[in-house]
Amino acid sequence: MSIGVFLFLSYLTISYIVGAIISMSIILENRDPARTVTWLLIFILLPGIGLVIYAILGRNMRKRKLFKTQKLASSIREEKVFENLERIEEIANTEQSTINTNQLLNENIEDYSKKRVISLLLNTGKLPFTTNNKVSVYIDGNQKFKNLLEDIKNAKNHIHLEYFIIKDSEIGRELKDLLIKKSNEGVKIRILYDDVGCWRFWFYRKFFNEMKENGIEIVAFLPAKFPLTGGKLNYRNHRKIAIIDGKIGYTGGLNIGDEYMGKNKKFGYWRDTHIKIEGTSVYMLQMIFLTDWYYTTKEIITEDKYFPSPQRCGNSMVQIIASGPDSDWESIRYAYFSAICQAKKSIYIETPYFIPDESILIALKSAALSGVDVRIVFPKIADHKIVNNASYSYFDDILKSGGKVYLYTKGFIHSKIMTIDDKIASTGSANMDLRSFMLNFEINAFIYDKKIVERMNKDFFEDLNSSEELTLDEFSKRKLGKKVRESIARLFSPIL
Numbered sequence: 159m160s161i162g163v164f165l166f167l168s169y170l171t172i173s174y175i176v177g178a179i180i181s182m183s184i185i186l187e188n189r190d191p192a193r194t195v196t197w198l199l200i201f202i203l204l205p206g207i208g209l210v211i212y213a214i215l216g217r218n219m220r221k222r223k224l225f226k227t228q229k230l231a232s233s234i235r236e237e238k239v240f241e242n243l244e245r246i247e248e249i250a251n252t253e254q255s256t257i258n259t260n261q262l263l264n265e266n267i268e269d270y271s272k273k274r275v276i277s278l279l280l281n282t283g284k285l286p287f288t289t290n291n292k293v294s295v296y297i298d299g300n301q302k303f304k305n306l307l308e309d310i311k312n313a314k315n316h317i318h319l320e321y322f323i324i325k326d327s328e329i330g331r332e333l334k335d336l337l338i339k340k341s342n343e344g345v346k347i348r349i350l351y352d353d354v355g356c357w358r359f360w361f362y363r364k365f366f367n368e369m370k371e372n373g374i375e376i377v378a379f380l381p382a383k384f385p386l387t388g389g390k391l392n393y394r395n396h397r398k399i400a401i402i403d404g405k406i407g408y409t410g411g412l413n414i415g416d417e418y419m420g421k422n423k424k425f426g427y428w429r430d431t432h433i434k435i436e437g438t439s440v441y442m443l444q445m446i447f448l449t450d451w452y453y454t455t456k457e458i459i460t461e462d463k464y465f466p467s468p469q470r471c472g473n474s475m476v477q478i479i480a481s482g483p484d485s486d487w488e489s490i491r492y493a494y495f496s497a498i499c500q501a502k503k504s505i506y507i508e509t510p511y512f513i514p515d516e517s518i519l520i521a522l523k524s525a526a527l528s529g530v531d532v533r534i535v536f537p538k539i540a541d542h543k544i545v546n547n548a549s550y551s552y553f554d555d556i557l558k559s560g561g562k563v564y565l566y567t568k569g570f571i572h573s574k575i576m577t578i579d580d581k582i583a584s585t586g587s588a589n590m591d592l593r594s595f596m597l598n599f600e601i602n603a604f605i606y607d608k609k610i611v612e613r614m615n616k617d618f619f620e621d622l623n624s625s626e627e628l629t630l631d632e633f634s635k636r637k638l639g640k641k642v643r644e645s646i647a648r649l650f651s652p653i654l
Contacts, residue, residue, distance in 0.1 A: 271500030271581055272606050276477060278496050279604065282487035283479045285445075291437035292472030293603075293610050297573075297617055299418040302408070302432040303329055309402045309434075310336055315463055316346040318447045320379075320399040322355040322587070325415035326365040333414060334365065338372045350450055352395040353378040355413070377454050379599075393483050396587050396598040398432075399447050404466045407440040409433060409478075409586055409601055411574045420569065425539060427569030429621065431508070431585050431614075433603060437471035442478035446601060453484075475606040481588070482599035490588045490602050491595035495521055497578045504531040506618045508573040512536055512549040513591035519552060523559035532561035535621050537571045545591075547647035550640075557630040568624035575614055583611045 276287055296302040310317055310333075317340060324330060341347050349369070356378070366376050379395040400408040410432030412418045420428045435443070448459050481490040498505055498521040505525055512534065514522070526532040534556065540546035553563050575585045586602030588594040605611065 271497065271502070271578060274500055275493055275497050275582060275604065276606070279477055279479055279489060279493055282485075282489040282492055283481070285442050285478055285480070287475055287477035287604075287606070288438035288442070289473060289475045290468060290471055291435055291439050291474040291476045293474045293476065293605060293607065294434040295610065295613055295617070296410070296432045296434070298430055299329070299412050299420065299428060299432075302410070302412050302430075302434075303333075303419065305434060306400055306408055307333065307336060309406050310340060313340055313345050313402045315403045316348070316401075317403075318348050318399070318401040318444070318451075320350040320395070320397050320447055320450060321413055322352045322394065322396045322398065323413035323415060324349075324351050324356055325358065325413075327414070327416040328421070329416055329419050330365065330414050334369055337374055338369060341369075341373045347374045348451060349374065349376040350379050350395070350447070350454060351376065353381045354394055355396075377451075379450065379454050394598050395450070395482075396594065397446070397450070397480075397601040398587050399443055399601060401440060401444050401447060404444055404464050405436065405440060405468065407435045407443040409435070409443065409603060411572050411585075411587060418572075425541070425570035429566065429569060429571040429573055431573040431575050431617070433585060435476060435603070437474075437476075438468045439476040439478050439603070440468070441465055443601075446478070446480045450599070473607070474610060477604040477606070478601065479586075479604060480599070480601050481595075483597060484599075488595050490584075490586075490600055491515070491518070493584070493602075493604065494518060494576065494590075494595075497576070497582050497584070498522060498525055501525050501530045501578045503579045504533075504577070504615075506531075506533050506535075506575075506577045506615060507590060508535045508571060508575045508618065508621065509590035510537055510541070510570070510572045510574070511545050511589045511591040512552055513545070513593075514552060515592055515595065518590075519555060522561060523555055526556070526559040526561040529560075532556070532559075533564065533618075533622075534561065535564045535566055535571060535573075535618065535625055538565035538567050538626070539570050541570065544647050547640075547644045551644040551648035553628065553633060557628070557633055563628040563633075564622055564625035565628055566621060566625045568621075571621065573621075575618070577611050577614050577618065580608050580611050580615070582606060583614045585614070 280286065294305070296305065317337065337347055347369075370376055380393060398409055398412060411430045412432045416422065417425055418428050418430065420426065422428070444464055448464065451457060451459065479489050479493065481488060495518050498518065505522065522532055534553075536549065536553075556563055573585075574587065574589055575583065576590075577583045583605045584602050585605075586600065588598075588600040588602050594600050
């Protein structure tokens, strides 16, 4: 036996032994069966390499191990980081009580679906709904950034930004120059960015350094330092939040970069959904930002100027929900499942990635089989091929159950919305995929306002006019090679 063969066999033997030990550990953790089987498959098919992938992406560092939620919560209370946090929990508990006794919402067909979702989110997210809100809906980056830049120009006290991706780009430099100008005027500016989403800045720091030199505080959320075995790489801050003076808030699907303005030749027009909120729910966005800031920097920010008393703005009922690996409950996932189950007439979904868990897939199929109008708009252009292939593998189930799938052809659709009948709309940073539901830090707004839901449904049908329907007959005729790629990608969908 040659030395090369001996070394190769030794490598395989050690890899499979270590893989077997880790597999037993995964099994004893009682994880989701699909994720467990996926990891076992990776260890078998990719000996050695699979162990490296697991060290980077697979370790279960939720809650106590990595984020130490209990310790963080105790620290918040002991140091009185947010007296407002306790007030919010009290409000949520009061709202839950009034819902349970039918004092807040009438027990009838029209309100029942709202009641179920609101109640669930009060129990899992502990952030209350508010009714004093004005909501503006934007359908692309041009609309969003035009308004955001204008609001930043008018900022008097502070600007808080939290984004998954911030690029040194035309729109990024325009924003940077404006922020530097406002900082020199005395406006306090804080920026949180995701270290993996902004990986380009590992090599090109000039963009951020120029802002830092002008008094702007910029920090990375969960820095991905080498060696990459600490388990943090898999948990990304996917939130998009902007807060101006504690009075105006933005959230949605848009990051900061030129492609989000439709300037990338590959994607062309970039269709997305972003909302601007004025009113009491900005208070919730501020709480989420400052909690993330505290977790990252340990800086305590409690001044009243960050929570100004809101003026009367409008009548939209909004519930802001943060979800992530630091939470006991996967709030957005649970809320989606509950809302889908309550649908009576329609479920309209726009998402750039469609990798539902088994419960949500069954809920969608059950709704379609029950006669509910289930429609999904999905991009025809793929930005991540393996995720795109995995997504297609689920369309067969949707089409066979009577749901409809449309491929957006005008450009790339990155919009993340779901509307239920004319009662509930949800939009924010969460995609309809397992990563958003289970791993990422996400933020969504659940809106219980018929006018806003109708507006989003109108946008949805306009997107249908720029889409081609994927019929079951056409889908079943796709080539064998594509079917194989989709099936293989689906096997890995729990870790994508």
